[in-house]
Amino acid sequence: MIPASFEYLRASTVDDALALLASHGEEAKVLAGGHSLLPLMKLRLAAPEYLVDIGPLDELRYVRLEGADVVIGALSRYSDLTRDPVLLEHAPLLAHVSGEVGDRQVRHRGTIGGSLVHADAAADLPAAVLASDAVLVARGPAGERRIPAAEFFLGPFTTPLEPSELLTEIRLPAQTGQGWGFEKFTRRAIDWAMVGVTVTGGRVGLVNMGGVPLRATATEQALAAGASIEDAAALAAEGTNPPDEPHATAEYRRHLARVLTRRALTQAASRT
């Protein structure tokens, strides 16, 4: 399979990328690692006229601690994040989840920013970022703006980013010492999660339980009110609207959400 024809444009700096996006607007797509976009283009589900390759922008590849925040460059690859010492200490959930995405080859190419802007509710990173109370930093012609993760996932594959904007950074409050857990259920090793659960510091993010990544709000409230893990996890599917498919019905997914939440919360409790 070969993508439809497009013109390849390589950005050399963030400003350069923004200029290219400004001049090609709606007809352009940003290419980071390409592991969400290129498969779609090969299937002809996406056929942009221009690709703006930001792959060479090393200025967007970093992880550092800034005061009480962990700050991650959007082009950081999964394989970088999963072994990053700052992340391992101060945002261990994200480091771990990054090591569970796809397979080693995918993790050598895929980037955290790419996964977030792709906004697939079945992907692991969006739910982890949501549970981390992250803030996403975008740059565009009008300058920089910060979008809380809770306001970033508007619908399936839909974010508030304008065609002229670029996600540059992910900021999250440091989770140093917080209990964390991650569970996902797949039929085969490298499948997308049928359902996944991310937990850090009593916040619970759900993978593939609706059109967007979700917080298990009822579970979080029960935990905050002192409920047991068992009782809180039983509420994990409240308010969700999971996909109903032949190989995984909505009811089955709700069951998975409850079971996996119990397991992830138990993991988190064992790590505090």
Added chain:
Amino acid sequence: MKVSIEVNGRPVTEEVPDRTLLVHFLRDTAGLTATNIGCDTTSCGACTVLLDGESVKSCTVLAAQADGHAVTTVEGLSGADGALHPVQRAFREQHGLQCGFCTPGMIMASVSLLADNPEPTRDEVRAGLEGNLCRCTGYHNIVSAVIDASGQEVDR
């Protein structure tokens, strides 16, 4: 666009369509056909090569993205005297293949895995090769081959 990639230590420069995939550049432009196209959907790993020393699925990388970088295919593993790379030798000795279609990708993924984890356990090999499918289901000997290549005793 004009793409220049160092393939197995040799620069290959060619004007190719922007949409050219790395695997097609390797097979059609560089003339190196050991790298197979299997699923063509980033799943099976048959097209795995090393890009700057790290395993990638070359059906999901544009040749343009590899422009200016170094790629190693299974043809580039053996020494100048033709001596087999330790992973190649181990795949042969442990019979880590049946039909052979997945083998170039399996070997390149194994080289990358061993670079990160020089003495993996059998379970770590299985997890490390999760992105490579063997249609013959010959995984047991593939795992043994990687253990052998790492210099560890093969415990079946």
